[in-house]
Amino acid sequence: MVLNPMDWVFPVIAGVFGLLIGSFLNVVIHRGPAMWKLVHEDAPRGNLLAPRSYCPACRKPIPRMHLIPLASYLLLRGRCAHCQVKISARYPAVEALSAIFAAFAVMLFGIGFSAVLAAILFWGLIALTAIDWETGYLPDAITLPLIAMGLIANIGDRFASFPDALIGAAAGYGAFRLIAWGFERLRGIEGLGQGDAKLLAAIGAWAGWTALAPTVFVAALLGLAGVAIAHLHGHKMAAQTPIAFGPALAAAGAIVFTVFTSSGVPSLIR
Ligand SMILES: [Zn+2]
Known part of the structure; x- marks a missing residue:
């Protein structure tokens, strides 16, 4: 089996993009259930765009450089830089899965609209899995x-x-x-x-x-x-x-x- 660069360059690009989507999905998974009134919240979590990402435990905003998907979780060894509270493994898991499935979509359908659509379906399924897991909805x-x-x-x-x-x-x-x-x-x-x-x-x-x-x-x-x-x-x-x-x-x-x-x-x- 000879690997043509074309076979892996585009899946890798899709994977990097998938990491960013995964980090957005984490915001949806964290804030969505309260926004959509599925769970009751005393302290509102804001909408999908504001406020900036913060630690759920100490509520300190997370510095921009610590928002790099996956890498920052590994660098911080899964703990908040301020309060050292453990960050849920769901964050890196959702980011990794979103990246893997974005790459997978390109490998399955080639570069084109079908791959984009398939990736959107996969991302939706990832978000639903995490939300059902955490809230039952x-x-x-x-x-x-x-x-x-x-x-x-x-x-x-x-x-x-x-x-x-x-x-x-x-x-x-x-x-x-x-x-x-x-x-x-x-x-x-x-x-x-x-x-x-x-x-x-x-x-x-x-x-x-x-x-x-x-x-x-x-x-x-x-x-x-x-x-x-x-x-x-x-x-x-x-x-x-x-x-x-x-x-x-x-x-x-x-x-x-x-x-x-x-x-x-x-x-x-x-
Ligand atoms: Zn914290």
Whole structure:
């Protein structure tokens, strides 16, 4: 295998850009839930542009040079320069994932609009995963635009045919509401949220209705694996424990979208 510079230069550029997007996503993940009134906050966190990034513990603004994605986390060894409080590993994780998936999008689709759109989908899924993980919500402010973008992206049959995308969005929402209804009858409590249905609708809008069943199947496997890992770490889960299904669904969506809409093989190893 001979590596052509063209094969890695553009993924690397996309990755650096992805780091910056990741650092913006961290602001969305931190401030969004309070902005959208999903969680109650005594001290407002501001909007997405102001105030400047500050330490959540001591509320001191973070110096500009410490805002360099990933590098500053490593340099500061994961602690605030002022109060030494530990900075959540979510910050570097979101930045690294945003970079990796931006590079991945370019490797899958080549340089062009499809790669930009795919990267936006991946970034949306990363933000949803982190927000569901931290708050238990999948905000409409992200799921609904993702549904619309998926449909618009497929007007020219880009990732799926437009009828398939339209059916995917409708059936994704409907199917999940049906699963949630069955789940409630079985366990007697509401276990799956409206947000999950909208997320599945978004995946249907991007990848078409044929992607729905595989997505639910892969998500269920990932969810079960998550429950098993939690058990191994000694977390007792009662039958009533609400399951954050969003992260499993988002991960499954990214996998199935990749397999269904591209050759699934990044250009580096093609
Ligand atoms: Zn601090």
